[in-house]
Amino acid sequence: MSNHLSGWEFRCERCGERHAPSARLWHCPACGGALAMIGPDRVDTRSIQHDAPGIWRYGNVLPARPGSGRFLGEGMTPLVSARVDGHEVHLKLDSLLPTGSFKDRGASLLARFLRDGGIERIVLDSSGNAASAMAAYAAATGLECVVYVPANASPGKLVQARAFGASVVPVEGSREDVASAAQRAVEADESAMYASHNWHPVFVEGVKTWALEVWEQLGYRKPDLAFVPTGGGSALVAAWRGFSTLAEPGAVLPRLVGCQPAACAPVAEAWLRGDEIRAVSPGPTLAEGTRIALPSRPVQIMDAIRSTEGFADAVSEVEIVNALHLLAGQGIYVEPTAAVAVAACRRAIERGDVSEDDLVVVHVTGNGLKATDTIAALVAP
């Protein structure tokens, strides 16, 4: 790999083993744990390349270069304010990224990283936003994209990925069976790589730019609290990575809040129990993007919450719907998964966990246009 990766390493969250960054690794070869990426990424106002577009204004602290793909407009989404039960909160509108979700940040970086590493074909398992984002940035970097999906996945969720030219392979069985099929396909093909947003550490490095942008947009201030929809945990762990790069030694990080639907809340349950994340049996939820029984990065997720003195919370389906309407009533259209974080923010305000002068950010992870059928049922006359 090229020399801009000097100083970067992959570190296993489970066994601590360190590995040189490689386009051939997606998890720890020693123990199978998730990898974190650690690098020379201290950020201050001088690190920003003001003439570079989107996320690439932070190119100095990203482990890939923009030149290996076409820019699609990823990054520098608006930070707008909204009223939540009398409090002003700042909404980071990653719903306005090119494919409609925050995953564009990670997909843009990961596609370039893999392309630079000699990969020709990316394989992933997803039935939603990650498939759309990876397919778009595969198209923009000249990679082939193959998406493994559950055989019962809603065809409408795959329209975007298909439009970008991805091949879709249906797999019978559980969500884990689908992931295993994708992983096996890669083992049999030297030119292919597993590009899962749930596993790949480079994906998180791209997503961390949302936190850096928030800091810049707040006038180089960190918020006091950040509410983040949490399923696989990439947006939450990325917030921790991003805000940590800004920390002066001893500086206080924003309290990170992992927000989940009660129907599938392994992180919130672990936080309440005060121990580690265990698999749950997911119930039905409108917040499909957070319906993950056992996240791949359990150690990083809990570290992100505990080391920032944050917390996790689980919200009901009614609270999700009410939060979606609350934003829509202010002209902001989000998918139910994004509404989970607004609902959790609202609960925190009601409990008195947010004070009047707290600077609060909610990560709006996905556009309402992603969930037209679901929202149609909620606004039926």
Ligand SMILES: [Zn+2]
């Ligand atoms: Zn390991």
